[in-house]
Amino acid sequence: MEDVGATVFYDDEDGCLDYECLHNNVEYDYDYAEANAEKETLYELYQYCLTPSLYDTGHYLLPLLGSTLLFRLFVHTPYISDKIFHILSVVIGIFIIQHYVQESLIILVVFVLFSYSILCVPKKYIYEWGHGGIRIFLPSLLIIAYCEFLMQPIIWHKLRSVIMIMAMKAISIAIDTNSSGSNNLPDIYSYLGYMFCGVTCLFGPWVSFKDYFLLRCSNNQTYTKWWITCSIGYAFLSFVFLSISNCWTQWIFVDNSWKSVSTIFKYVIFLSNVKEILFFSYFRWLMAYRDALSFRTSHFFISYVASALLVFAGFPLSSSTIVKPLYIEFPRSLVQVVIYWNIPMHYWLKTYIFRPSIKSLGKFGAVTITYLISSLLHGLNFQLAAVLLTLGFYTFVEFQLRAMLADTFDACVASKQCAKQKCTHKYNSYNCWWVFMINFAFAGLAMFHLAYLGLMFDTSDVQETGYSYSHTINKWAELGFASHWVALATYCIYFLIK
Known part of the structure; x- marks a missing residue:
């Protein structure tokens, strides 16, 4: 992506690239947070947190991984036409949505068909204020308002990011089409294939229509040799950050650790009231840092899962970098x-x-x-x-x-x-x-x-x-x-x- 490093002042903070989206669908038999009354041994951490977290999450992602592999086979199969490829992309995307967030399927189908019908309306029948992305943004906002006020909060919290990604795709096509002329409007098959692309419809990120459309035209031999290694590397990093978010932050920063430390200070050095207030203030900020770190690493986890899926599906490496943790932590x-929190979203907002x-x-x-x-x-x-x-x-x-x-x-x-x-x-x-x-x-x-x-x-x-x-x-x-x-x-x- 060009110019992703330009200085701007914005980004998204929670996107769908958040562990909450995944956490709501994975049930654990062991409530690690409640059991963390006393600091566990490393073996207990491994047995009761690391193992169930990694195993259950890996099992949960298997259908998505299988669908991505199938998508890649279609990308590199020369015997199917582009029209058939787009149809198969829609089928895979609908399967993913039905499997993970089935409550959003009807809403998304209605939104995608309605947004394409708006794009097909000739410009002479649309007022000036409706040109470009505004004519798609308003229906997107209407869908979001409908979900916000009429859906159950738990369901809407799961669907939030999926609908956001769809809206971003539609708005980007509307603006690109408006700036380059109506003759550039994608046909219905490529539009549906892009909107329902099973690789990006669940966890994102936003990818341009151009990157999606050129998938079957890429023929980079060097990339072909290294795509498995890159996918495994991204997957490994994602599970590292999952373990940090789920287990290590709670293990290192124990909620009740301040009690023992405070008691020692009181009886050993007769901690004064002023020092005690300062200590408790320090502890509150330490816990704030812990919770914020847990949230950030959960975002890194989902980002690297999405990166692994992009590479695995055949997208170019240039579009697979979603987050840079070192630039965020330091x-x-x-x-x-x-x-660097969400590079594709940054690029979309900037552009x-x-x-x-x-x-x-x-x-x-x-x-x-x-x-x-x-x-x-x-x-x-x-x-x-x-x-x-x-x-x-x-x-x-x-x-x-x-x-x-x-x-x-x-x-x-x-x-x-x-x-x-x-x-x-x-x-x-x-x-x-x-x-x-x-x-x-x-x-x-x-x-x-x-x-x-x-x-x-x-x-x-x-x-x-x-x-x-x-x-x-x-x-x-x-x-x-x-x-x-x-x-x-x-x-x-x-x-x-x-």
Whole structure:
């Protein structure tokens, strides 16, 4: 994908690339979280958490893996026409949806047929405001509103990401068709095959229609030799992150560990009230970091599962990179986090929302509308909207402040790091210690904000139905809205020195 590294201020925060989508469909016989009253031995961790998690998840994914292999065989079978290939792609996609999220099948069929009928309407019969992606976005929003208010919360929480991926595909085709002329509208068979593609319809990610359409035209011998190795590598990484999310975070950061530590401090060094308050505050932030880490690694798990499926199905390696965990766990800035959290979604938002909006709305307006649309596509949910819009404000302020500092001091302290050979700044992290310290401080600030925002997506029972308004406010109130106050202070500093 071209230009995926461009600096922007947006991304999605929870997409369907989230372990919750999978967790709702997998039942475990052993409730590890409840049994973690005391720290288990490594053998108990292996027996009661690692083994059932990996085994049950692998068993759950087998139908998806088999369908992906069948899809790949169709891709590389020269004896079937393109029309038949698209029909078979639809059949595989409907089987996947029926098997995993059957409640969404009728809704998706109606949406896909209705969206194609809208695309077929000649432009002269559509008002100017209906051109491009808006004419598809409005029906998408209507479907999302229907699911949000009329479906059971548990069911809608499972379907949220599947419908979002479908809406993104339809909107991208509408905008591409509008910009290049109506003659480029895909025929009904290729459109249905793309929308119901069994490789991406469940966990995503969004892939362009061009990448899907050119699948049968690719003939890269080097890629053919390495696709199995790449698929296995992605699958291995996905299960590593699954074990971290499900087991290791709860094992390392035990909920009741503060009791024993606090008792030792009280009786050994006579811990004062002030120190005790500081200790309990530290513990709350430690638990916030644990929950946020568990959420992030669950996202990495689903992302690498999706990457493995893409490579396994025959998609090019250039479109298989979905997430970069190191850039998220050790970020230079929040801008870097939102770029590498979900690269295909970042590219989609940048191409179809941010760039068209910036011409008429300006930079801040484009950032706002981009995060707002991302929130609406995720569903009419207060917590998702609050986290995404908060993240949009954070990244905008950080980007503006650091860009101003970089220009003022001629130092490489901007949100996006310059290439070492192409950096034109007089001072950088390699020749000046204070530049390194500034970048290090902003990296620590980004980790602080990530712990605060990621805490919203904990592993409580509420996750099965989606997180409510009260859950969001209570979680942030427990930490004194610290991250918001810090962001406000950052904005004040930027405003004063602007």
